[in-house]
Amino acid sequence: MSSPHNPKQNxxxxxxxxxxxxxxxxxxxxxxxxLGWAVYEPGGQMGFxxxxxxxxxxxxxxxxxxxxxxxxxxxxxxxxxxxxxxGGESTPSRAVVQSSGNGYRLKAGVxxxxxxxxxxxQHLALRYxxxxxxxxxxxxxxxRHHALDQQLCRWLLLSLDRLxxxxxxxxxxxxxxxxxxxxxxxxxxxxxxxxxxxxxYSRGHIKVLDRARMEKRVCECYAVVKKEFDRLLxxxxxxxxxx
Amino acid sequence: MSSPHNPKQNxxxxxxxxxxxxxxxxxxxxxxxxLGWAVYEPGGQMGFxxxxxxxxxxxxxxxxxxxxxxxxxxxxxxxxxxxxxxGGESTPSRAVVQSSGNGYRLKAGVxxxxxxxxxxxQHLALRYxxxxxxxxxxxxxxxRHHALDQQLCRWLLLSLDRLxxxxxxxxxxxxxxxxxxxxxxxxxxxxxxxxxxxxxYSRGHIKVLDRARMEKRVCECYAVVKKEFDRLLxxxxxxxxxx
DNA sequence: AACCTATTGTCCGGTAGCGAACATATGGGG
DNA sequence: CCCCATATGTTCGCTACCGGACAATAGGTT
Numbered sequence: 232m233s234s235p236h237n238p239k240q241n242x243x244x245x246x247x248x249x250x251x252x253x254x255x256x257x258x259x260x261x262x263x264x265x266l267g268w269a270v271y272e273p274g275g276q277m278g279f280x281x282x283x284x285x286x287x288x289x290x291x292x293x294x295x296x297x298x299x300x301x302x303x304x305x306x307x308x309x310x311x312x313x314x315x316x317x318g319g320e321s322t323p324s325r326a327v328v329q330s331s332g333n334g335y336r337l338k339a340g341v342x343x344x345x346x347x348x349x350x351x352x353q354h355l356a357l358r359y360x361x362x363x364x365x366x367x368x369x370x371x372x373x374x375r376h377h378a379l380d381q382q383l384c385r386w387l388l389l390s391l392d393r394l395x396x397x398x399x400x401x402x403x404x405x406x407x408x409x410x411x412x413x414x415x416x417x418x419x420x421x422x423x424x425x426x427x428x429x430x431x432y433s434r435g436h437i438k439v440l441d442r443a444r445m446e447k448r449v450c451e452c453y454a455v456v457k458k459e460f461d462r463l464l465x466x467x468x469x470x471x472x473x474x
Numbered sequence: 475m476s477s478p479h480n481p482k483q484n485x486x487x488x489x490x491x492x493x494x495x496x497x498x499x500x501x502x503x504x505x506x507x508x509l510g511w512a513v514y515e516p517g518g519q520m521g522f523x524x525x526x527x528x529x530x531x532x533x534x535x536x537x538x539x540x541x542x543x544x545x546x547x548x549x550x551x552x553x554x555x556x557x558x559x560x561g562g563e564s565t566p567s568r569a570v571v572q573s574s575g576n577g578y579r580l581k582a583g584v585x586x587x588x589x590x591x592x593x594x595x596q597h598l599a600l601r602y603x604x605x606x607x608x609x610x611x612x613x614x615x616x617x618r619h620h621a622l623d624q625q626l627c628r629w630l631l632l633s634l635d636r637l638x639x640x641x642x643x644x645x646x647x648x649x650x651x652x653x654x655x656x657x658x659x660x661x662x663x664x665x666x667x668x669x670x671x672x673x674x675y676s677r678g679h680i681k682v683l684d685r686a687r688m689e690k691r692v693c694e695c696y697a698v699v700k701k702e703f704d705r706l707l708x709x710x711x712x713x714x715x716x717x
Numbered sequence: 718a719a720c721c722t723a724t725t726g727t728c729c730g731g732t733a734g735c736g737a738a739c740a741t742a743t744g745g746g747g
Numbered sequence: 748c749c750c751c752a753t754a755t756g757t758t759c760g761c762t763a764c765c766g767g768a769c770a771a772t773a774g775g776t777t
Contacts (some may be wrong), residue, residue, distance in 0.1 A: 242672040292615045295694055300618045302611040317604040318597055319706050323698050324611060349592050354561055361560035364607060367568055368545040371534045371614035375543045378763075411618040415718065416764065418725060432771065434724055449536055455566050463562050620735075645754065659734060661755060677743060677754055719777095726771070733764090741756065747749090 236261055238414070240284035240337050242308045243355050247466035251351050259335045264288070266400075270326040272309050277321065279336040280312040286332030287393050292324045300374070300411030301386075303366045304329070305395025308464060315339050316346045316356055322401050329409070330390070330400060351466075358463045365459040373452040380420040382410055384449035387430070388457065391439055399437045424448075459466055481578050483527035485551045486598050488709035494594050502578045507531070509643075513569040518565065521581040523555040529575030530636050535567045537701055543617070544629075546609045547572070551707060558582050559589040559599055567606055572652070574632070594709075601706045607701040610623050616695040617654070618686025622662040627692035630673070631687060634682055636642055641678065642680045652716030656668050660707075 239245040244252065264270070264286040271277050273293075281288070285297050288311050291301045302324055305311050313333075314322045328388060346353050366389075373382055388407065389458075390399055406412040423428045429445050431438045438444060446453070476649045481502050482488040487495065495499040507513070514520050516536075523529070530549045536542045545567055545710060590646050609632075616625055629652065633642055646664060650657040665682075667673045672688050674681045689696070714715050 234739090290611075292611060294615065294619065298619055300615045300616055313607075314604055316600070317607075318601040318709070319604040319702075322604075323608060323702060347592065349590065358558070358561040361557055361562040361565075363609065364556075365561075365566060367607065367610045367614060368533075369537060371545055371610060371617055371653070372537065372543045374614055374617040376537065376541055398641070404555070404724075414724095415766090419764095422726085432725095442715075459562075459566060465755065466561070474723085520773090647754075656735065657754095658756085660737095662734095665756080675755095721776085722773100722774095724773080726769100728766085728769085731765080734764105735761080735763095738760090739757085741754100743754080744751105745753105746751095 236284070236333060237379045238282065240307055241310075241335065242280040242339060242465050243310055243341060244282055246350050248350075255337065255341070255345060257351070258337055258341045262334050262336050264328045264332055264334050266328055266331040267415050269326045271321075273325055274321050274322050277312050277315055278339055280310055280315050280339065280342045281334050281336050283334040283393075283459040284332065285395070286328055286427065287330035287390060289329040291322050291409065293328065297413065299432050301409040302365055302370060303377075304386075304389055304393065305363070306330075306390075308393060308460060309363065310356065311350075312342075313356070313360050313363065315341055315342055316353075317424050321345060323336065328412070329405070330394065330397070338419070355464075356467050358466050362456075362463045366456050367473050369452040369456050373450060377452065379410070379416050380423055381448065383417065383420045383447055384429075385453045386410060387437065387439060387447060388442075388449055388453050391442075392457070396438045397442070399439075400435060401437055402435045403432075419456040479527070481525065481527070483550055483552075484511040484525040485577065485600060485708050486527055486553055487578070488597060489594075493596050494588075495554075498580065498584070498588060498595070501580055503580070503582045505577050505579050507571045507575055507577050509571055509574040511571045514564075515572065516568055517564050519675065520555050520558055521582055523553055523558050523582065523585045524577050524579050525553050526550055526577040526636075528638070529577050530573035530633060532570050532572040533567050534570065534652065541552075541654065542651050545613060547629075547632055547636070548606070549573075549633075551636060551703060552606065553599065555585075556599070556603050556606065560594075560603070572648070573637065577680055598707075598709055601709050603705045605703045609699050611668050612695040612699050616693060620693040621693065622635055622653070622655060622659050623666055624691065626663045626667065628639060628686055628696045629653060630680065630682060631685075631688060631692055631696050633668075634637040634685075635700070636638065640682045640685070642682075643678060644680055645678045646656055646675075 253411050283306050289301050290303045291299050293299045349423045403417040404414045407417045429441050431440055480682050518552045531554050532544050533546045534542050554569050646660040649659045650660045672684050676682055
């Protein structure tokens with residue numbers, strides 16, 4: 232690991248058997264992913280599939296009114312662009328970089344060819360997709376039943392799990408867009424968490440001070456999603472060495 | 475079509491090329507699917523994949539508190555048990571028959587073998603899964619942003635699209651479970667729709683009287699989902715005849 | 718050092734849906 | 748044909764969040 236950037240910072244790529252990884256490596260292109268960049272737009276043709284390494288990408292739906300809601304979140308545990316291998320080529324949702332960093336991308340054609348081989352990448356991609364489905368389902372449940380401060384905890388923990396360290400660069404305004412609530416609501420919820428010593432924030436920087444108590448405060452949705460991701464990924468193929 | 479029951483009442487099976495269909499036919503087992511039957515339970519091993527024909531199955535999550543929320547709905551346009559081919563084998567959610575009727579089932583082993591062939595069933599199943607994902611995503615959005623009477627419209631229309639006729643056998647109590655709200659709330663919302671002449675209901679029977687006005691009243695979520703299902707399914711393979 | 722813009726804080730009334738308790742009605746089984 | 752379980756209707760106070768308007772503060776820029 233001579234370079235600071237390595238495709239294996241992405242857990243799916245890291246889990247590939249040596250042979251499959253070697254085949255993909257020449258086509259993996261390092262890419263900076265800046266905050267706010269739209270990885271894809273609703274209905275748009277996708278030319279690439281993305282493997283975040285140090286970035287986080289939000290999948291969200293923007294309504295006619297302009298209001299939005301996050302559907303799921305992807306970081307170094309996954310990939311962005313499942314509709315490429317699911318067959319639809321596009322989706323009605325939007326993917327936006329929520330935390331800047333890097334990632335690797337693969338041309339759509341290369342990805343599809345590899346997927347069609349029916350090898351390990353196919354298995355990994357499908358298992359990841361199932362985990363993503365669980366996250367979406369739980370988002371629906373959480374939106375229906377849980378109070379904002381619990382949802383905020385869920386969101387913070389899910390985001391932190393996909394980054395190094397305990398700090399997020401993220402304004403309350405942006406969090407409000409993700410959660411699909413007013414910014415004022417986030418101010419209030421975050422204020423409570425700060426008053427209780429769970430987090431500390433200032434002007435776009437949020438630090439989680441007490442992760443243990445955070446996990447006590449969050450609704451069950453977080454654990455459901457986490458458990459399912461841990462169960463499904465990374466998929467170690469019995470008897471096959473990864474690099 | 476000599477029998478009243480035919481696997482091709484399910485749109486996915488109907489879209490299979492003749493050859494693939496013939497290969498599966500001996501393993502397709504007709505099955506009555508009674509109201510309330512749990513097709514699968516959270517975390518449970520699935521022995522079969524199900525293709526509803528005249529029934530509707532709800533995918534829902536039940537929380538620790540007992541409260542529930544529907545995640546998606548499946549009828550003759552789809553299949554139940556995607557985790558079998560996605561690789562996870564189980565899911566944290568529950569699948570319950572919401573409208574009794576029939577379906578066909580396929581042993582897990584047969585399904586997996588067929589899927590691994592990389593043929594048309596694989597393509598169809600994955601495209602259906604993407605449509606299902608859209609439905610889940612839109613459920614999350616709808617839960618966040620839309621009023622109960624609009625959500626009720628969405629739910630009624632999605633259900634009707636998966637049945638013959640314009641009538642549902644469904645109590646307000648059950649609808650409330652699906653939507654994750656109180657029964658009283660459904661009574662109120664349904665009362666409004668009835669007062670406006672859109673529907674008519676009594677003791678577990680709901681008739682949609684004016685579908686056109688219903689579609690005006692529903693939130694955008696319904697159209698997003700419908701459009702995506704129409705776009706992705708059924709997937710006609712160019713140049714390959716189905717029976 | 719002053720400024721300016723992004724970010725966060727606070728207040729107001731309004732409302733949708735909750736939770737609980739209770740009233741009414743209807744239609745299939747005895 | 749009557750009964751009664753099941754389904755639907757109504758009320759009350761309550762809370763979380765909305766919508767809008769506006770205040771205060773901080774940190775990078777000139």
